[in-house]
Amino acid sequence: MTTQPLLQVRGLEKKFPIRGGLLQRPVGWVKAVDDLSFDLNRGEVLGLVGESGSGKTTAGRSILRLIEPTSGSIRFDGEEVTGLPPAKMRALRRRMQIVFQDPYASLDPRQRVRDVIGEALTIHNIGTKADRRDRIAALLQKVGLTADAMDRFPHEFSGGQRQRIGIARALAVEPDFIVADEPVSALDVSVQAQVVNLLGDLQRELGLAVLFIAHDLAVVRYISDRVAVMYLGRLMELAPSDSLYDRPRHPYTRALLSAAPEPDPDAPKQRMLLEGDVPSPMNPPTGCVFRTRCPFALPACAEPAARIPREIAPGHVVSCIRDDVIAG
Amino acid sequence: MDADITLDIRNLETHFAADPGVSKAVDGVSFKVRRNETLAVVGESGSGKSVTSLSVMRLIPTPPGRIAGGEILFRGRDGRVRDLARLSEKEMRSVRGNEIGMIFQEPMTSLNPVYSVGDQIGEALRYHQGMDRKAARAEALALLKKVGIPAAERRLDEFPHQMSGGMRQRVMIAMALACRPTLLIADEPTTALDVTIQAQILDLMRRLQAETGTSILFITHNLGVVAEIAHRVVVMYSGRVVEEGDVRSLFKNPRHPYTRGLLACMPNLGQSRGEAARLEAIPGNVPSPVNRPKGCTFAPRCPWAEPACTTAEPVLEPVGPDHSARCRRWRDLP
Numbered sequence: 001m002t003t004q005p006l007l008q009v010r011g012l013e014k015k016f017p018i019r020g021g022l023l024q025r026p027v028g029w030v031k032a033v034d035d036l037s038f039d040l041n042r043g044e045v046l047g048l049v050g051e052s053g054s055g056k057t058t059a060g061r062s063i064l065r066l067i068e069p070t071s072g073s074i075r076f077d078g079e080e081v082t083g084l085p086p087a088k089m090r091a092l093r094r095r096m097q098i099v100f101q102d103p104y105a106s107l108d109p110r111q112r113v114r115d116v117i118g119e120a121l122t123i124h125n126i127g128t129k130a131d132r133r134d135r136i137a138a139l140l141q142k143v144g145l146t147a148d149a150m151d152r153f154p155h156e157f158s159g160g161q162r163q164r165i166g167i168a169r170a171l172a173v174e175p176d177f178i179v180a181d182e183p184v185s186a187l188d189v190s191v192q193a194q195v196v197n198l199l200g201d202l203q204r205e206l207g208l209a210v211l212f213i214a215h216d217l218a219v220v221r222y223i224s225d226r227v228a229v230m231y232l233g234r235l236m237e238l239a240p241s242d243s244l245y246d247r248p249r250h251p252y253t254r255a256l257l258s259a260a261p262e263p264d265p266d267a268p269k270q271r272m273l274l275e276g277d278v279p280s281p282m283n284p285p286t287g288c289v290f291r292t293r294c295p296f297a298l299p300a301c302a303e304p305a306a307r308i309p310r311e312i313a314p315g316h317v318v319s320c321i322r323d324d325v326i327a328g
Numbered sequence: 329m330d331a332d333i334t335l336d337i338r339n340l341e342t343h344f345a346a347d348p349g350v351s352k353a354v355d356g357v358s359f360k361v362r363r364n365e366t367l368a369v370v371g372e373s374g375s376g377k378s379v380t381s382l383s384v385m386r387l388i389p390t391p392p393g394r395i396a397g398g399e400i401l402f403r404g405r406d407g408r409v410r411d412l413a414r415l416s417e418k419e420m421r422s423v424r425g426n427e428i429g430m431i432f433q434e435p436m437t438s439l440n441p442v443y444s445v446g447d448q449i450g451e452a453l454r455y456h457q458g459m460d461r462k463a464a465r466a467e468a469l470a471l472l473k474k475v476g477i478p479a480a481e482r483r484l485d486e487f488p489h490q491m492s493g494g495m496r497q498r499v500m501i502a503m504a505l506a507c508r509p510t511l512l513i514a515d516e517p518t519t520a521l522d523v524t525i526q527a528q529i530l531d532l533m534r535r536l537q538a539e540t541g542t543s544i545l546f547i548t549h550n551l552g553v554v555a556e557i558a559h560r561v562v563v564m565y566s567g568r569v570v571e572e573g574d575v576r577s578l579f580k581n582p583r584h585p586y587t588r589g590l591l592a593c594m595p596n597l598g599q600s601r602g603e604a605a606r607l608e609a610i611p612g613n614v615p616s617p618v619n620r621p622k623g624c625t626f627a628p629r630c631p632w633a634e635p636a637c638t639t640a641e642p643v644l645e646p647v648g649p650d651h652s653a654r655c656r657r658w659r660d661l662p
Contacts (some may be wrong), residue, residue: 045601051522051523051524051525052522158613160613161613188372188373188549188614189372189549189551189590189593189594190372190589190590190593190609190610191609191613192593193593193594193607193608193609193610194609194610194611196595196607197606197607197609200606201606215522215523217523217597218594218595218596218597218599219595221595221597221599221600221601222595222599222600222601222607223601224601225601241600241601242600245597245598245600255524256523256524257597258527259523259524259526259527260523260552260597261523261526261527261530261550261552261553261555261556262552262555262556262596262597263551263552263554263555263579263591263594263596264555264579264596265555265575265576265579265580266576267555271527271531273527273528273531274524274527274528276478277492277494277495277525278492278522
């Protein structure tokens with residue numbers, strides 16, 4: 001047993017070209033993820049939150065190399081994943097899986113559930129044909145469906161049931177690590193709780209490491225050991241869940257938490273209302289990317305140094321130069 | 329109808345032809361919206377909340393849909409009460425966008441991409457209030473300023489695609505309020521927005537209501553938003569109202585098992601991992617509107633259900649001041 005983290009991400013960057021003109025040449029670049037670093041331990045859940053355009057989904061997909069990262073290092077169980085040749089990458093994919101947001105779009109409508117789940121087993125040459133059938137039945141039961149579901153098509157299931165199928169598919173190859181990209185946001189609240197419970201149970205039972213990407217702050221706290229907050233492609237704050245939620249340090253984290261409506265009519269309504277919109281990612285502010293909406297911004301926040309994440313306490317990373325604000 | 333009531337829906341039934349059978353999307357819904365009040369209608373998909381609001385606007389696609397019964401009594405600006413369910417399409421056109429304003433979930437699909445936002449806001453003013461082009465433009469500018477759009481003079485000539493989602497929703501609100509409606513229907517107006525932008529829009533709606541006294545019918549699935557903006561709440565489940573009351577009693581002392589289930593199954597911001605090992609999920613799924621269970625439609629998912637619940641249909645009965653629930657066991661709930 002090593003103490004080395006299962007996943008080490010260092011300086012991850014993903015740029016997308018903006019194409020224009022007749023020849024569709026790149027006329028600019030969007031940095032969807034910029035200088036993202038974090039560790040994920042075995043059996044740990046790291047929540048990744050941010051608003052649209054924060055780069056959280058791009059980060060999750062770059063880590064799995066479903067899209068190619070532009071630069072940076074991703075080490076999985078000690079092995080560098082970037083630049084790994086396709087054959088080796090395919091072998092590694094058995095250990096890293098993804099659950100998608102939309103259970104309607106992410107399952108092939110023409111495949112029976114048995115094939116949806118079984119495809120990965122075939123690709124990775126796991127078990128004999130008879131073994132596979134038993135295994136699929138066991139997986140379906142594990143996610144709370146009955147074994148006879150395997151002969152049906154995705155459209156015969158509700159949204160919550162489809163998401164269970166998506167989870168069974170991800171678990172089929174017994175991965176160590178799962179990226180769950182907004183796995184419950186397309187579901188109704190009553191069904192959302194069923195799926196959150198299921199994910200929590202399976203994560204504990206199987207000792208999975210999970211990168212849980214979501215915009216619902218309450219769900220993220222509920223399921224995560226640690227939480228990372230992103231804004232415009234950059235990491236704003238990273239801390240154990242309880243410290244981040246009970247004592248947020250970064251002004252953006254504070255604003256985000258204070259904007260989340262609570263289901264309690266007596267909850268205090270004094271808000272830290274942010275002015276304006278998220279700036280265009282094509283032309284992000286210099287220095288700290290949040291400074292244009294930050295009520296505490298100083299001229300120094302426009303300097304490059306203002307964007308550097310730093311550790312203010314063990315395991316608590318904040319990208320903000322206002323020590324007085326962070327301490328307050 | 330009392331003078332302080334803007335909208336009084338009585339036993340509304342909106343049905344859709346399904347193959348086979350009839351889908352009773354709205355199955356005998358009644359509620360009132362008072363002047364100066366925000367009434368939130370909350371429910372999950374398939375509860376009938378959006379079909380209810382579309383019925384009020386008479387925007388139900390016919391066929392396959394139709395208002396099969398009930399009344400939609402609406403008090404206009406002049407104090408006259410009319411039944412919207414029975415108005416001709418021509419009469420409805422003078423109500424929509426004039427006496428009743430509407431905001432939808434996705435502002436990009438409800439704004440016209442080929443007209444500038446100034447023209448779109450001005451259109452309602454010219455059509456309903458007979459303003460000339462110049463006056464309409466001046467009023468549109470004033471409205472954009474009122475909903476907090478920065479550099480409104482420049483934005484007036486911009487097109488929807490040049491704006492962010494939050495800006496577009498502000499434009500929608502400006503448009504909906506242009507003719508000073510007595511009722512504003514907002515159908516999931518913040519669902520497509522990020523939380524920091526949602527907070528801005530809710531703040532704006534609260535402020536504008538305080539200024540104008542418009543009644544708001546606010547459709548949402550988000551109980552957090554309800555707690556934030558509503559004075560009174562109607563909870564819908566499979567085409568029916570299952571609970572109704574002022575926001576405090578409904579959240580603090582819910583009397584219907586479905587409302588309790590909805591409140592219990594959401595984690596709250598103060599709840600950390602391990603504090604409660606599991607969320608209290610509501611088992612099962614919403615029943616199909618074509619084939620609803622007999623008796624109480626929630627009974628198959630209800631931990632409190634007893635045999636009688638599956639035979640006789642429960643009635644919406646008073647459970648406290650300004651609070652009623654459709655559950656025969658409401659007294660037994662802890």
